[in-house]
Amino acid sequence: MDNPVLVEVTRGPLVESRHRGAVSVVDADGGVLMSLGDVDLPVFPRSAVKALQILPMVHSGAAERLGLTDAEIALAVSSHFGEPAHVATARAMLEKARCDVGCLECGAHWPMDPAAARALAAAGGTPSALHNNCSGKHAGFLCLACDLGEDPKGYVRADHRVQGIVRASLEDLTGASHTPDVQAVDGCSIPTYAVPLPSLAYGFAKFGTGVGLSPDCKRAAARIRRAAAAHPFMVAGTGHFDTVLMEALAERAFVKTGAEGVYCAALPGSGLGIALKCDDGASRAAQAVLAALILRFLELDGPERATVEALARPRLTNWNGIEVGEIRTTDALVTPL
Amino acid sequence: MDNPVLVEVTRGPLVESRHRGAVSVVDADGGVLMSLGDVDLPVFPRSAVKALQILPMVHSGAAERLGLTDAEIALAVSSHFGEPAHVATARAMLEKARCDVGCLECGAHWPMDPAAARALAAAGGTPSALHNNCSGKHAGFLCLACDLGEDPKGYVRADHRVQGIVRASLEDLTGASHTPDVQAVDGCSIPTYAVPLPSLAYGFAKFGTGVGLSPDCKRAAARIRRAAAAHPFMVAGTGHFDTVLMEALAERAFVKTGAEGVYCAALPGSGLGIALKCDDGASRAAQAVLAALILRFLELDGPERATVEALARPRLTNWNGIEVGEIRTTDALVTPL
Numbered sequence: 001m002d003n004p005v006l007v008e009v010t011r012g013p014l015v016e017s018r019h020r021g022a023v024s025v026v027d028a029d030g031g032v033l034m035s036l037g038d039v040d041l042p043v044f045p046r047s048a049v050k051a052l053q054i055l056p057m058v059h060s061g062a063a064e065r066l067g068l069t070d071a072e073i074a075l076a077v078s079s080h081f082g083e084p085a086h087v088a089t090a091r092a093m094l095e096k097a098r099c100d101v102g103c104l105e106c107g108a109h110w111p112m113d114p115a116a117a118r119a120l121a122a123a124g125g126t127p128s129a130l131h132n133n134c135s136g137k138h139a140g141f142l143c144l145a146c147d148l149g150e151d152p153k154g155y156v157r158a159d160h161r162v163q164g165i166v167r168a169s170l171e172d173l174t175g176a177s178h179t180p181d182v183q184a185v186d187g188c189s190i191p192t193y194a195v196p197l198p199s200l201a202y203g204f205a206k207f208g209t210g211v212g213l214s215p216d217c218k219r220a221a222a223r224i225r226r227a228a229a230a231h232p233f234m235v236a237g238t239g240h241f242d243t244v245l246m247e248a249l250a251e252r253a254f255v256k257t258g259a260e261g262v263y264c265a266a267l268p269g270s271g272l273g274i275a276l277k278c279d280d281g282a283s284r285a286a287q288a289v290l291a292a293l294i295l296r297f298l299e300l301d302g303p304e305r306a307t308v309e310a311l312a313r314p315r316l317t318n319w320n321g322i323e324v325g326e327i328r329t330t331d332a333l334v335t336p337l
Numbered sequence: 338m339d340n341p342v343l344v345e346v347t348r349g350p351l352v353e354s355r356h357r358g359a360v361s362v363v364d365a366d367g368g369v370l371m372s373l374g375d376v377d378l379p380v381f382p383r384s385a386v387k388a389l390q391i392l393p394m395v396h397s398g399a400a401e402r403l404g405l406t407d408a409e410i411a412l413a414v415s416s417h418f419g420e421p422a423h424v425a426t427a428r429a430m431l432e433k434a435r436c437d438v439g440c441l442e443c444g445a446h447w448p449m450d451p452a453a454a455r456a457l458a459a460a461g462g463t464p465s466a467l468h469n470n471c472s473g474k475h476a477g478f479l480c481l482a483c484d485l486g487e488d489p490k491g492y493v494r495a496d497h498r499v500q501g502i503v504r505a506s507l508e509d510l511t512g513a514s515h516t517p518d519v520q521a522v523d524g525c526s527i528p529t530y531a532v533p534l535p536s537l538a539y540g541f542a543k544f545g546t547g548v549g550l551s552p553d554c555k556r557a558a559a560r561i562r563r564a565a566a567a568h569p570f571m572v573a574g575t576g577h578f579d580t581v582l583m584e585a586l587a588e589r590a591f592v593k594t595g596a597e598g599v600y601c602a603a604l605p606g607s608g609l610g611i612a613l614k615c616d617d618g619a620s621r622a623a624q625a626v627l628a629a630l631i632l633r634f635l636e637l638d639g640p641e642r643a644t645v646e647a648l649a650r651p652r653l654t655n656w657n658g659i660e661v662g663e664i665r666t667t668d669a670l671v672t673p674l
Contacts, residue, residue, distance in 0.1 A: 011521040014381070017597050044348055118457075121456070188656065280619055319526070324522045324523075
């Protein structure tokens with residue numbers, strides 16, 4: 001099945017590039033509100049499910065026992081851009097877990113934000129695992145290991161108790177089997193499991209509403225949503241899509257990007273969960289699609305609408321600031337289903 | 338018409354992302370050797386046609402009169418990564434044109450190579466137009482303006498004499514009309530014109546063989562090809578695709594990337610021109626497709642084949658160096674036509 005073109009990138013009078021993809025929007029009862037493209041094809045959600053992966057660390061009580069702040073919980077579900085406040089927050093989480101940077105098994109890379117990378121280089125620094133965009137989540141895993149009294153070594157491995165708990169959370173929320181035949185290794189070395197988009201959307205509808213969750217789990221989901229809404233900077237970084245969107249919408253939308261063109265989102269007010277994947281893995285397209293879905297499924301006031309519309313249809317400028325084209329979503333996302 | 342999937346990106350046991358595209362391979366008589374996808378759709382070649390854009394600067398005799406070196410001519414057809422040697426070479430070209438960095442109208446940006454950008458920041462530097470990946474071509478345009486005795490100001494505008502000459506070269510080589518209805522603004526502010534892939538491939542078959550070109554133009558094309566083969570570092574940068582490929586194949590292949598998933602190439606030995614566009618604009622896919630086409634259309638010895646095969650099927654590793662998947666081309670590129 002050919003997925004529909006969801007995004008066009010224009011240059012002057014013509015369409016220069018096209019992005020296809022699939023979308024699923026469901027409610028917490030599993031009711032389907034939107035289904036575009038081949039939604040049965042398993043998709044690696046990558047970092048888009050960090051909130052579901054970190055849920056056990058919160059609902060087990062570990063976050064409370066270790067005294068994690070909302071900013072730290074927001075970082076635990078982030079793909080951060082390696083700005084100094086992200087690094088400092090990850091370091092503080094490690095201290096609470098009685099760990100240090102040497103315990104992180106995510107690997108080191110220069111900050112994802114180019115300006116942050118240059119600033120680090122200009123200060124004579126080099127990147128550590130704290131700069132890894134997943135260091136907050138990994139610090140969260142170490143908090144869970146610490147609280148369980150488990151040896152944290154090897155916490156990224158599928159056969160470590162931490163990843164067993166994480167996998168159980170993903171299966172519980174999405175209802176999908178997370179079996180070895182759909183298992184691969186993520187960028188930060190933990191397992192990632194491919195599941196169909198409706199399962200991911202269903203998991204986020206439950207995460208956003210608490211429907212079908214245990215009381216502890218429901219409270220934990222609400223705390224994570226509140227933490228991200230209170231600290232949208234921690235979830236991504238200065239000027240980046242998820243941060244800008246959650247700065248505008250606060251608790252009305254929890255959104256999270258994943259590598260290779262994935263987004264998951266929860267719209268608690270309307271009870272909806274969203275999952276989408278662009279075939280080609282393009283972030284620019286996944287962002288525009290997510291913004292278009294929010295325009296469709298969330299009632300917005302004037303300023304909110306202006307922010308989200310700008311994210312759904314960004315103008316493209318060149319090195320001289322001349323407008324050369326735009327990224328725009330197609331009618332596939334707005335026509336009646 | 339839906340273009341075929343040309344590239345798959347795997348993760349563990351599954352395909353994670355897919356790239357579609359169109360390909361045209363023709364000879365200098367216009368004979369079609371390969372045609373995949375909707376090749377009639379006009380494509381902005383962007384930087385992939387820099388060699389054709391800079392041809393008039395060479396065949397007019399300007400390059401010789403100003404004493405441009407082969408390294409400078411290679412930089413003039415480059416999308417360079419902003420390493421110090423690129424910047425120094427662009428500066429030397431400007432001096433020969435009796436211009437300075439203030440004459441460049443391409444805009445400034447940090448070096449495209451992240452390590453070069455960090456090194457510049459660490460040295461306390463800031464980017465100028467010399468670091469723009471197109472500064473070599475723009476310096477070449479200024480050489481042409483200088484040699485013509487034209488005021489260089491506004492040389493990026495479609496109505497400047499330099500761009501008129503560039504447009505005529507593109508029309509002459511490709512045989513396609515470069516009219517306002519297919520005109521847009523490129524990243525470096527010069528006009529870019531969308532034309533069908535077979536026209537671009539035809540232009541590169543002529544560029545690679547000299548068939549159908551005036552004697553001056555044929556000599557100029559040969560000089561540009563020799564210059565790029567002698568200085569592949571100048572055409573891109575350390576470890577980057579075009580540089581690695583031309584280091585391996587020298588004068589047997591002239592290849593040039595363009596933004597938004599475009600490649601043009603000339604294989605002088607077999608008399609072929611290649612043009613391709615990935616629908617979604619992904620460089621990783623365009624690179625793999627180009628390498629697969631070279632494997633198909635060029636006789637390679639063992640070491641050459643090993644280099645090109647690695648470029649056609651790169652292994653993907655994560656931040657810990659663990660292999661997580663690969664980029665691979667599909668059977669669409671190898672099945673009989």
